[in-house]
Amino acid sequence: MTDTSETRLADFEEHRRMVFGIAYRMLGSVADAEDLVQDTWLRWSQVAGQVASPGGYLARTVTNLALNRLDSAAVRRESYVGPWLPEPLVTEPDATDGVERAEAVSVALLVVLESLSPLERAVFVLKEAFGFSYPEIAEALDRTEAACRQVGSRARAHVRARRPRYDAPPELRRRATDEFLAACVGGDLNRMLELLAPDVTSWNDGGGVITAALRPVTGAEKVARFILGLLHKLGEGAAARPVLVNGEPGVLITVHGAVDSVSVFDFTRGPDGEPLISAIHAVRNPQKLAHLA
Template sequence: MSDAFAEPFEQHRNLLFAVAYRMLGTAADAEDAVQDAWLRWSAGDRSGVADPKAYLVRITTNVALDRLRSAQARRETYVGPWLPEPMLTSPDVAEDAEMSESVSMAMLVVLETLSPLERAVFVLKEVFGYPFAEIADALDRSEASVRQLGTRARKHVQARRPRFEAGGAERRAATERFFEAVLGGDLNRLLEVLAPDVALWSDGGGKVRAPRRAVFGAEKIARFLAAIEGQPYEGVDPADMRFRRVDLNGVPALVVDGPNGPISTVSADVDADGRVTAIHLVANPDKLRALAEGRRLTL
């Protein structure tokens, strides 16, 4: 296969993955969508393609739409809360408010509540800035219908997104205080850093031990976190656990490593007062593969 043939696809691969990840919420599904897009690109007639980037985004978006429709049916029977797959991001992403929000756990969870078409329009318009005319062409819909989808999606997201998120430096400092309290198993310090109405979601996918319902309230969550600190988990002794700070999905996060790789991630949303309003724990092994491989989301 010639370099000239493969070059446009490789040039835009990161963009295609970024679109698919925001559409699908997992690195594995996003990579599968990109590979399907490659197959369609390589098998199609490209003689009339004037803009390879737009053409590839269109293919990837439609592949992701098909996958999202089937994924939503599977997620209805998912064991416990479904959370997106955490992905490494650079500190630069955390400093870019719009970029970090677009890949945050909170945003991806909200996007799960949109219809597949609403999600596609929102991602292409609000995240990547495509005009409605191009989105309509990509989705084979009228521009008027796409505008309606975009308006509905934007209102839905605005009504559910976190409203009082701290800035980058404040968020990092507040998150560090939270992690120190967690690792110390200090109930009083946890109560100091948790907002009264804080919520905790834990995704074990039915494959590892994790709460199968969301936990609400500072006291309940503080007691839960203090109780599990220093305890064995899935056969890994605390002495064999290692804790490292990384940036996941645009925010500071904690990774718990065992002898064979990551066993859990912890990330938090922080309000303008520096208190934790939401906690996301991901322990489903299927959602820790990209992290184990060191895969990084760059767009």
């Protein structure tokens, strides 16, 4: 390997997490994000040595590749069966490193980003997640700085209005998640109801590939009974364990060792100040869990 190729690779590796992070936030897909990392590398390998700012070039390249990919993704989403959720990034609770943890972004935020226009999403991701300036964003997207500022302001307002308003401390989220998992495994309906907000909503992404609710399930008792019914159908081969889902406490369920589903929770503040589960995002579509195998 020549010095030039070594430098080229070193510069790319220095920014690989950023490239993956932008692609994943834009697309909500681990597989598609990894594809774009490879596509970005191919383009970088052809121009390295001619670029003054590797980080800016790589961010611009992967963002525009993601915008192109979103055109075809939009068509697929229109025909998607049931609720669409992003592919989850899963790590062990004690994980302290790795691309997945470093570039994790909550499932709730990814769902909100999905409701933005592609341009709004690009501006929001580059500005809010990676700290690029508006002049840099304007150059990357071939827009005026004023236009990007306007788009960014609109995107921030949209996200702020739709994000969960209660950010429980991590230790409380972990404890509530563990207690809810124990109640589910133990079939303790009453304890489940104590941990669920009265208006809790469960979104279940099966993609038409595997059995899942085609519409959101709302209400504490309906959600609790739905979960218990699913666990009963999975049978004695099912096992559940706590994991980090996009950096937040979640649950991974396997059946005879094969990944069946990944769930993560949003929380609201209960009457006593303790967190209650206000939303459940559960991915069962095996195509979205293939990277966990």
